[in-house]
Amino acid sequence: MYKPQKMIVMLDVPARKLNRTFILEQRERILERLKKYNDPEKIKEQSSELQGEITPYQFYKLNVVSKKLLEALKLIEETPEQYGVCLDCSQDIPLERLKKVPGALRCTHCQTKKDQK
Ligand SMILES: [Zn+2]
Secondary structure, three states, X not given: OOOOOOOOOXXXXXXHOEOHHHHHHHHHHHHHHXXXXXXXXXXXXXXXXXXXXXXXXXXXXXXXXXXXXXHHHHHHHHOHHHOOEOOOOOOEOOHHHHHHOOOOOXXXXXXXXXXXX
């Protein structure tokens, strides 16, 4: 009888197509974005019509985005197998969503539900 080879599964999660390469790529993207959010000059550029002043809404938005990115980064570095899994329903977050929103911690459905609260 065929005896399955014992495999060492570390960072590879082939079932979800979230392999180590993808995780590392996402990590890079998140770091890139965080750099942007943490650079006051860039923020000024984005709101040049306000002459360097950031509206409370923009400030809030930037904070929320960078907070999410940091959370995702923490997942990637500490528990990569959790990245890509929705925090609420434990379903896989579609790869397409992660590519667009590397900081996504929930599937679209749960995130919408949460935002409505
Ligand atoms: Zn979900």
